[in-house]
Amino acid sequence: MAIFLTKESKILVQGLTGGEGMKHTRRMLAAGTDVVGGVNPRKAGRDVDFDQRTVPVFGSVRAGVEATGADVTVVFVPPPFAKAAVTEAVDAGIGLAVVITEGIPVHDAVAFHAYAKKRGTRIIGPNCPGLISPGQSNAGIIPADIAAKPGRIGLVSKSGTLTYQLMYELREIGFSTAVGIGGDPVVGTTHIDCLTAFEADPDTELIVLIGEIGGDAEERAAAYVAEHVTKPVVGYVAGFTAPEGKTMGHAGAIVSGSSGTAEAKKKALEAAGVRVGSTPSETARLVLARLGEAVGTA
Known part of the structure; x- marks a missing residue:
């Protein structure tokens, strides 16, 4: 077994089309993670090719959840927009939000943590490397090969x-x-x-x-x-x-x-x-x- 993250986890990446999102999505996929989509309102409807896997981009977390059944999100959104990104994920019913972003203002973190706890979403982070269940799934930036x-x-x-x-x-x-x-x-x-x-x-x-x-x-x-x-x-x-x-x-x-x-x-x-x-x-x-x-x- 594992805690919080298993091979059944279906993962969205908020900020997938940015530099860090692209790099680490590729690594997550290589580790066997089931990345089912990305989120970027300006690039909704596009597909992103990662070696042998094509990942669709959705305009919102809710659209991604409805289309794929995603239950985890990994957040690579810049600090000024992180609070809104996490709140959007919570509102979409995501069960686990892994917030990689560093530099988020403390008052923003307090606000979205309280909101997530009230709605039943677990937050990992912010300013964290994420989590990995080896052989099952990797959500974040932990190098799977170590x-x-x-x-x-x-x-x-x-x-x-x-x-x-x-x-x-x-x-x-x-x-x-x-x-x-x-x-x-x-x-x-x-x-x-x-x-x-x-x-x-x-x-x-x-x-x-x-x-x-x-x-x-x-x-x-x-x-x-x-x-x-x-x-x-x-x-x-x-x-x-x-x-x-x-x-x-x-x-x-x-x-x-x-x-x-x-x-x-x-x-x-x-x-x-x-x-x-x-x-x-x-x-x-x-x-x-x-x-x-x-x-x-x-």
């Missing part, structure tokens, strides 16, 4: 780059689903949402949780693990050497005083029974060791 093998690990990460690195280091084990939730101050799907889904997924045996400085999402995730997660969890927190008050990489990755430090997050996770690596490579070794222990006690 870990093409389905497997036993579930991964949830704030960082796109660290998502890729852990997937590469653990490629021989493979993943049920890897989710890049994004590093903005406001994101639609949280560590806790993914922990809940992975805990319920029978094919996920171990969960990797990647966090970074800023906010208290990792501390809240640690408390949730302690109370609700029975599967082993291995973690990594980026930003031990980050200077106070300086944004590092993501809009949400900033330490203010003693709040949001990597050390505090590491301590909270370890107190909940999560083994935390000091580097991505050590984190991968901890995963392999923990899986070996699980096999030994089975």
